[in-house]
Amino acid sequence: MDDDPTNQFTALYDRHYRSVLGYVLLRAEQAAAEDVVSETFLIAWRRFHDLPDRPLPWLLGTARNLLRKHHHSRAHDVVLMDRIATLSVVGPPVDSVAEAVQARETALSALAQMSERDIEALVLTVWHGLSPAEAAKVTGGSRAAFAVRLHRARKRLATSLQETSTKPASSRYAPLTP
Amino acid sequence: MKTTDEIDEQFAAMRPAGLDKVTAESHHRRRNADITRAFREPQTAVRRRTAARPRLVVAGLAVAALAVGAVVLPDAIGGSGAETPHSTVAAPPAAHLDARSFLLASAATAERATETEGAYWYTSVRTFEPIRHAWPDSEAGQEQKGKREKLPYRASVAHTQESWTARSGGARSRTITGQDVKVTFGTPADETAWKKAGEPKLWPFTRAVNDNDMPIKWTVGAHGMSTDELRKLPQEEAELLAELQRLHKTERPEDWATPPSFNDYVWWTAADLLAGPLTPETRGALYRVLAQQDGMQVERVKDPLGRAGVAISHTTDEGNLTARLTVNESSSELLAYESQADGAAEPLVMAYQAMGWADSIDTRPGG
Numbered sequence: 001m002d003d004d005p006t007n008q009f010t011a012l013y014d015r016h017y018r019s020v021l022g023y024v025l026l027r028a029e030q031a032a033a034e035d036v037v038s039e040t041f042l043i044a045w046r047r048f049h050d051l052p053d054r055p056l057p058w059l060l061g062t063a064r065n066l067l068r069k070h071h072h073s074r075a076h077d078v079v080l081m082d083r084i085a086t087l088s089v090v091g092p093p094v095d096s097v098a099e100a101v102q103a104r105e106t107a108l109s110a111l112a113q114m115s116e117r118d119i120e121a122l123v124l125t126v127w128h129g130l131s132p133a134e135a136a137k138v139t140g141g142s143r144a145a146f147a148v149r150l151h152r153a154r155k156r157l158a159t160s161l162q163e164t165s166t167k168p169a170s171s172r173y174a175p176l177t178p
Numbered sequence: 179m180k181t182t183d184e185i186d187e188q189f190a191a192m193r194p195a196g197l198d199k200v201t202a203e204s205h206h207r208r209r210n211a212d213i214t215r216a217f218r219e220p221q222t223a224v225r226r227r228t229a230a231r232p233r234l235v236v237a238g239l240a241v242a243a244l245a246v247g248a249v250v251l252p253d254a255i256g257g258s259g260a261e262t263p264h265s266t267v268a269a270p271p272a273a274h275l276d277a278r279s280f281l282l283a284s285a286a287t288a289e290r291a292t293e294t295e296g297a298y299w300y301t302s303v304r305t306f307e308p309i310r311h312a313w314p315d316s317e318a319g320q321e322q323k324g325k326r327e328k329l330p331y332r333a334s335v336a337h338t339q340e341s342w343t344a345r346s347g348g349a350r351s352r353t354i355t356g357q358d359v360k361v362t363f364g365t366p367a368d369e370t371a372w373k374k375a376g377e378p379k380l381w382p383f384t385r386a387v388n389d390n391d392m393p394i395k396w397t398v399g400a401h402g403m404s405t406d407e408l409r410k411l412p413q414e415e416a417e418l419l420a421e422l423q424r425l426h427k428t429e430r431p432e433d434w435a436t437p438p439s440f441n442d443y444v445w446w447t448a449a450d451l452l453a454g455p456l457t458p459e460t461r462g463a464l465y466r467v468l469a470q471q472d473g474m475q476v477e478r479v480k481d482p483l484g485r486a487g488v489a490i491s492h493t494t495d496e497g498n499l500t501a502r503l504t505v506n507e508s509s510s511e512l513l514a515y516e517s518q519a520d521g522a523a524e525p526l527v528m529a530y531q532a533m534g535w536a537d538s539i540d541t542r543p544g545g
Binding site for chain 1 (some may be wrong): 180182188190191192198201202208212215216217219220240310311313362
């Protein structure tokens with residue numbers, strides 16, 4: 001293993017850049033998101049000595065704080081849900097376009113019924129693989145509170161998926177061409 | 179009812195497929211600039227707790243929270259005398275020295291100076307700082323970091339960084355970091371303790387040339403300013419004071435461990451600004467603003483490179499940090515900046531070996 005900190009930092013950047021950007025993109029437009037990620041890694045370099053063993057939660061928490069500041073100076077918030085909808089446009093080719101559109105609609109309708117905080121709980125644990133304790137650190141709450149939120153989020157997701165899949169495809173989101 | 183795993187699986191499937199493509203493309207596009215930009219920036223050796231220093235300069239004016247403790251670094255550089263991380267008090271002054279008069283005289287000297295603007299602002303700065311941790315052995319790997327323990331002995335490092343900051347926003351800037359690295363120990367006993375510990379690596383940074391193709395911002399307080407903005411700072415005392423007040427008011431509290439009083443803020447910004455490409459008029463106005471501040475100590479000293487100068491010290495309103503600017507009495511140029519936090523082990527010192535305009539990215543001022 002290379003002990004040159006510049007190489008270590010480069011490895012950290014290469015390993016986590018995509019995860020951190022993926023997370024930030026749920027909250028901000030691409031150019032702003034990239035600036036936030038850039039700043040996050042700049043801070044990571046400055047505090048390289050102090051980074052925890054598992055740096056991803058720290059990186060996500062730092063990015064989240066920067067986003068929060070960023071949003072103070074902005075007129076509108078980008079809602080998680082809308083970002084997920086937008087980002088889903090760029091999908092890979094699928095076997096059946098109609099099927100993909102249907103699945104996507106179902107998912108989006110289900111998400112639309114959940115709060116942002118619930119979605120975030122699932123994003124951190126399921127998409128980013130954080131433990132509840134790590135995710136609690138990122139969102140700045142207690143571990144117990146996070147566990148409750150995660151449990152509730154799962155329940156709501158299950159319920160809303162149940163509901164939406166039994167309804168006809170809604171027209172709430174216009175079908176998108178993959 | 180679905181199991182937790184089933185629900186998680188369904189949510190995993192909702193992850194927008196587009197994310198991977200977007201993030202991979204962005205990673206590829208931003209990687210070089212992001213990493214280069216980070217390496218231009220000094221690492222904060224000390225986690226800030228109560229010190230008033232904000233985040234630092236992209237262009238290389240490091241700062242951290244510092245401390246007391248006399249460490250003598252006995253080795254000479256360039257045959258010009260002993261390096262010590264502290265300014266040492268010179269012979270008792272023949273004439274009474276008072277801070278305000280000295281600063282006003284420096285203002286007048288600065289205002290008389292002429293300059294020929296070049297394509298690059300050049301600085302060469304030698305930094306003395308305490309070493310906090312040993313660096314892991316090769317086999318330890320990066321997952322070990324964060325577990326490093328504080329050194330059980332005292333050691334310091336001195337290293338030199340040169341920077342060429344492009345006058346024009348789009349042009350390439352360069353830093354050469356990690357030059358003339360010298361590690362020293364507090365006492366012979368500290369060195370013995372280090373040897374007993376197996377001589378762990380104490381400072382892994384070696385010489386590196388870093389080119390940067392993005393516009394460089396100067397840090398003023400915690401604001402970022404382009405070279406252009408720095409050049410356009412007010413040239414009159416009253417207007418410069420008003421501008422500093424405006425900057426102080428628009429600082430974001432989250433950038434500071436403790437938001438500084440205006441009096442303290444003037445000191446931090448002065449340390450930042452005096453090493454940058456100010457016009458002679460702005461430099462003069464800044465000395466005039468400093469002259470109006472309260473609670474300064476003044477003494478004649480030798481700076482850490484052995485040069486004679488006058489040191490103006492200021493202790494923060496909270497009393498937890500002392501900053502010291504050492505100025506060349508005849509030219510009014512900044513020689514050194516020192517910062518020392520209450521209760522920490524050693525100071526941070528930045529000694530400016532040279533600064534000024536250079537014509538190209540591979541020449542030094544006048545060269």
